[in-house]
Amino acid sequence: MDRLLLEDADLFRFIAHLVACKTVYAPQRKGADSYVFAPVDDPQAVVLDYPRTLHSIKKYFLPPREELLSFNLRSNAFAAAEVEPVNAIFLGVHSYDLHAVLKLDHNFSQGNAERNYLTRRQGAIFIGVSYRPDRFHFGGSVGIPVADTTGCDLFLHRLDRGHVVEIVSDTGRELLRGLDLPAFTGELPRTADFEQHIYLPQGKLTEVFARGYQSGIWEEVAEKCVGCGTCNLVCPTCYCFNVEDEVDVSLEGGSRQRHWDGCMLREFSQVAGGEVFRNNLAARQRHRVYRKFKYISDQTGEPWCVGCGRCTAYCTAGISIVNIVNRLVQEHDWANAAKL
Numbered sequence: 470m471d472r473l474l475l476e477d478a479d480l481f482r483f484i485a486h487l488v489a490c491k492t493v494y495a496p497q498r499k500g501a502d503s504y505v506f507a508p509v510d511d512p513q514a515v516v517l518d519y520p521r522t523l524h525s526i527k528k529y530f531l532p533p534r535e536e537l538l539s540f541n542l543r544s545n546a547f548a549a550a551e552v553e554p555v556n557a558i559f560l561g562v563h564s565y566d567l568h569a570v571l572k573l574d575h576n577f578s579q580g581n582a583e584r585n586y587l588t589r590r591q592g593a594i595f596i597g598v599s600y601r602p603d604r605f606h607f608g609g610s611v612g613i614p615v616a617d618t619t620g621c622d623l624f625l626h627r628l629d630r631g632h633v634v635e636i637v638s639d640t641g642r643e644l645l646r647g648l649d650l651p652a653f654t655g656e657l658p659r660t661a662d663f664e665q666h667i668y669l670p671q672g673k674l675t676e677v678f679a680r681g682y683q684s685g686i687w688e689e690v691a692e693k694c695v696g697c698g699t700c701n702l703v704c705p706t707c708y709c710f711n712v713e714d715e716v717d718v719s720l721e722g723g724s725r726q727r728h729w730d731g732c733m734l735r736e737f738s739q740v741a742g743g744e745v746f747r748n749n750l751a752a753r754q755r756h757r758v759y760r761k762f763k764y765i766s767d768q769t770g771e772p773w774c775v776g777c778g779r780c781t782a783y784c785t786a787g788i789s790i791v792n793i794v795n796r797l798v799q800e801h802d803w804a805n806a807a808k809l
């Protein structure tokens with residue numbers, strides 16, 4: 470049987486069972502209205518019905534700040550930092566965040582495979598959970614339904630008083646050993662519809678973005694944008710970083726540090742000599758959105774946005790990425806597009 474019934478009365482027993490197997494990270498409340506993925510000490514602190522977490526689980530594979538190596542200037546030697554596999558269970562992951570991890574897997578495997586990210590990714594077990602789309606989610610427009618089980622080992626479909634546990638992989642099946650949950654033989658619950666939609670699928674957006682570079686929308690959005698970079702820093706598919714060497718006070722050694730960076734920040738495109746090649750906010754907005762719907766998408770055929778809605782929900786200026794894309798669609802000159 471690949472579907473089991475997890476009644477609410479059994480939920481804490483289920484979580485305690487997971488905690489006994491491995492480290493578990495799950496959504497937990499932070500403050501009045503926010504949620505974060507954090508290590509589970511108390512099963513009762515886990516919240517499976519949440520809109521979105523502030524940051525995605527990306528932070529466990531690509532930490533906001535990490536040491537890449539340490540160096541000694543006297544001996545002219547260096548040592549790469551030790552990196553361990555995460556080797557943990559991620560409980561209560563929404564489908565869009567799991568797709569984001571799979572996209573990062575792609576990014577960090579291309580060309581020179583990125584050792585630290587790929588090492589940390591080892592041993593991760595994912596338990597997905599369905600969610601109720603709010604006014605910011607738009608996973609349906611980027612091919613990621615609410616109950617998409619791609620990448621999961623187990624998936625929890627929410628019921629009125631519990632969850633259906635869908636077994637997706639052998640790892641997931643093994644995880645349930647000893648729990649003794651009853652089989653579920655009914656229909657899977659219907660998930661709620663998305664309120665937000667991008668008007669066209671990626672196949673058509675390719676044409677739109679091929680012509681959208683000179684659109685007036687970029688200046689228009691830039692007038693509201695304050696360049697805070699929040700949209701980059703909360704995005705589960707953004708992976709840009711900066712690397713800096715820090716010399717300690719003895720001036721004998723130091724470390725090479727990597728930290729998250731973002732294309733909406735002015736310094737991101739500053740190069741040696743002080744030149745900033747995307748100095749205005751319109752150019753930075755365009756670059757951000759083209760990274761999600763054109764540059765990588767032209768190579769993969771997929772949008773590189775997973776529809777989590779974070780960049781809109783947390784934007785200081787209320788700028789919506791869905792509105793930007795839909796404005797480009799509306800402006801697009803379909804009659805002359807064929808002449809491209």
Ligand code: SF4
Binds near residue numbers: 696780785
């Ligand atoms: S979060 Fe909003 S205001 Fe801040 S850089 Fe992004 S689009 Fe601009």
Ligand code: SF4
Binds near residue numbers: 706773
């Ligand atoms: S671009 Fe915005 S909606 Fe898309 S994945 Fe990033 S944060 Fe989520």
